[in-house]
Amino acid sequence: MVGTHGTSEAKRLVGHQTETDAELVPDARGRTNRPEPGCPVEVALAAISGRWATLVLRELMHGPHSFGELRASLPSLTAKVLTDRLGELLAQGLIAKDRLPGFPVRTSYRLTEAGMELRPLLIALYDAGSRVLAALAPRD
Numbered sequence: 116m117v118g119t120h121g122t123s124e125a126k127r128l129v130g131h132q133t134e135t136d137a138e139l140v141p142d143a144r145g146r147t148n149r150p151e152p153g154c155p156v157e158v159a160l161a162a163i164s165g166r167w168a169t170l171v172l173r174e175l176m177h178g179p180h181s182f183g184e185l186r187a188s189l190p191s192l193t194a195k196v197l198t199d200r201l202g203e204l205l206a207q208g209l210i211a212k213d214r215l216p217g218f219p220v221r222t223s224y225r226l227t228e229a230g231m232e233l234r235p236l237l238i239a240l241y242d243a244g245s246r247v248l249a250a251l252a253p254r255d
Protein backbone atom coordinates (compact mmCIF):
# COMPACT_ATOMS: atom_id res chain seq x y z
CA MET A 116 0.00 0.00 0.00
CA VAL A 117 2.82 2.43 0.82
CA GLY A 118 4.52 1.74 -2.51
CA THR A 119 1.28 2.35 -4.38
CA HIS A 120 0.64 5.56 -2.47
CA GLY A 121 4.18 6.79 -3.18
CA THR A 122 3.80 6.06 -6.90
CA SER A 123 0.42 7.77 -7.17
CA GLU A 124 1.73 10.70 -5.13
CA ALA A 125 4.64 11.11 -7.55
CA LYS A 126 2.31 10.97 -10.54
CA ARG A 127 -0.02 13.47 -8.90
CA LEU A 128 2.84 15.91 -8.27
CA VAL A 129 4.19 15.59 -11.80
CA GLY A 130 0.68 16.01 -13.19
CA HIS A 131 0.16 18.99 -10.90
CA GLN A 132 3.33 20.67 -12.12
CA THR A 133 2.76 20.05 -15.80
CA GLU A 134 -0.98 20.63 -15.88
CA THR A 135 -1.86 23.07 -13.12
CA ASP A 136 1.32 25.09 -12.66
CA ALA A 137 2.44 25.52 -16.26
CA GLU A 138 3.01 29.23 -15.61
CA LEU A 139 4.86 28.63 -12.35
CA VAL A 140 7.02 25.80 -13.74
CA PRO A 141 6.99 26.15 -17.53
CA ASP A 142 9.94 23.85 -18.25
CA ALA A 143 12.14 21.11 -16.80
CA ARG A 144 14.66 23.54 -15.26
CA GLY A 145 12.15 24.32 -12.51
CA ARG A 146 11.01 20.77 -11.87
CA THR A 147 13.57 19.92 -9.25
CA ASN A 148 13.26 18.68 -5.72
CA ARG A 149 16.14 20.82 -4.44
CA PRO A 150 17.66 24.20 -5.30
CA GLU A 151 19.69 23.99 -8.51
CA PRO A 152 22.02 26.72 -9.83
CA GLY A 153 20.40 26.52 -13.29
CA CYS A 154 16.85 27.03 -11.99
CA PRO A 155 15.58 30.40 -13.25
CA VAL A 156 13.96 31.18 -9.88
CA GLU A 157 17.25 30.54 -8.05
CA VAL A 158 19.10 32.74 -10.56
CA ALA A 159 16.61 35.60 -10.09
CA LEU A 160 16.72 35.32 -6.30
CA ALA A 161 20.52 35.26 -6.30
CA ALA A 162 20.51 38.39 -8.46
CA ILE A 163 18.62 40.41 -5.86
CA SER A 164 20.05 38.81 -2.73
CA GLY A 165 22.38 40.64 -0.45
CA ARG A 166 21.73 43.55 1.81
CA TRP A 167 21.15 46.76 -0.21
CA ALA A 168 21.18 45.01 -3.61
CA THR A 169 17.55 45.81 -4.38
CA LEU A 170 18.03 49.46 -3.45
CA VAL A 171 21.16 49.81 -5.60
CA LEU A 172 19.28 48.20 -8.49
CA ARG A 173 16.33 50.52 -7.87
CA GLU A 174 18.56 53.58 -8.10
CA LEU A 175 20.16 52.34 -11.33
CA MET A 176 16.71 51.71 -12.84
CA HIS A 177 16.52 55.51 -13.23
CA GLY A 178 19.72 55.71 -15.24
CA PRO A 179 23.50 55.67 -14.82
CA HIS A 180 24.98 56.85 -11.52
CA SER A 181 28.46 57.48 -10.25
CA PHE A 182 29.64 55.91 -7.01
CA GLY A 183 29.16 59.25 -5.26
CA GLU A 184 25.65 59.67 -6.61
CA LEU A 185 24.72 56.22 -5.36
CA ARG A 186 26.17 57.05 -1.93
CA ALA A 187 24.21 60.32 -1.85
CA SER A 188 20.93 58.62 -2.78
CA LEU A 189 21.48 55.90 -0.15
CA PRO A 190 23.15 57.81 2.71
CA SER A 191 22.96 54.93 5.24
CA LEU A 192 24.90 52.66 2.88
CA THR A 193 28.60 52.49 3.72
CA ALA A 194 31.22 52.83 0.99
CA LYS A 195 32.47 49.31 1.73
CA VAL A 196 29.05 47.69 1.37
CA LEU A 197 28.33 49.70 -1.79
CA THR A 198 31.66 48.59 -3.24
CA ASP A 199 30.80 44.97 -2.38
CA ARG A 200 27.30 45.16 -3.89
CA LEU A 201 28.55 46.83 -7.07
CA GLY A 202 31.21 44.13 -7.41
CA GLU A 203 28.63 41.37 -7.02
CA LEU A 204 26.23 42.99 -9.49
CA LEU A 205 29.09 43.46 -11.97
CA ALA A 206 30.13 39.81 -11.58
CA GLN A 207 26.53 38.71 -12.20
CA GLY A 208 26.38 40.78 -15.38
CA LEU A 209 23.50 42.89 -14.06
CA ILE A 210 25.36 46.19 -14.18
CA ALA A 211 28.20 47.62 -16.24
CA LYS A 212 30.92 50.04 -15.21
CA ASP A 213 31.83 52.73 -17.71
CA ARG A 214 34.90 54.93 -17.56
CA LEU A 215 33.98 58.51 -18.31
CA PRO A 216 36.29 60.72 -20.40
CA GLY A 217 38.34 63.41 -18.73
CA PHE A 218 40.51 63.91 -15.73
CA PRO A 219 40.28 62.90 -12.98
CA VAL A 220 39.14 59.42 -13.94
CA ARG A 221 35.47 58.94 -13.16
CA THR A 222 33.23 55.93 -13.52
CA SER A 223 29.53 55.46 -13.97
CA TYR A 224 27.41 52.40 -13.26
CA ARG A 225 24.42 51.41 -15.36
CA LEU A 226 22.10 48.46 -15.67
CA THR A 227 22.72 45.94 -18.41
CA GLU A 228 19.89 44.42 -20.39
CA ALA A 229 19.89 41.51 -17.92
CA GLY A 230 19.67 43.98 -15.05
CA MET A 231 16.68 45.73 -16.63
CA GLU A 232 14.94 42.34 -16.77
CA LEU A 233 14.71 42.50 -12.96
CA ARG A 234 12.42 45.56 -13.00
CA PRO A 235 9.13 43.59 -13.23
CA LEU A 236 10.39 41.23 -10.51
CA LEU A 237 11.15 44.11 -8.13
CA ILE A 238 7.74 45.65 -8.84
CA ALA A 239 5.98 42.32 -8.25
CA LEU A 240 7.92 41.74 -5.02
CA TYR A 241 6.98 45.20 -3.75
CA ASP A 242 3.31 44.63 -4.57
CA ALA A 243 3.28 41.16 -3.00
CA GLY A 244 5.07 42.45 0.09
CA SER A 245 2.51 45.24 0.46
CA ARG A 246 -0.34 42.72 0.29
CA VAL A 247 1.34 40.43 2.83
CA LEU A 248 1.90 43.36 5.21
CA ALA A 249 -1.75 44.35 4.86
CA ALA A 250 -2.89 40.79 5.55
CA LEU A 251 -0.67 40.61 8.66
CA ALA A 252 -1.71 44.00 10.02
CA PRO A 253 -3.71 43.84 13.26
CA ARG A 254 -7.40 44.39 12.72
CA ASP A 255 -9.34 46.58 15.10
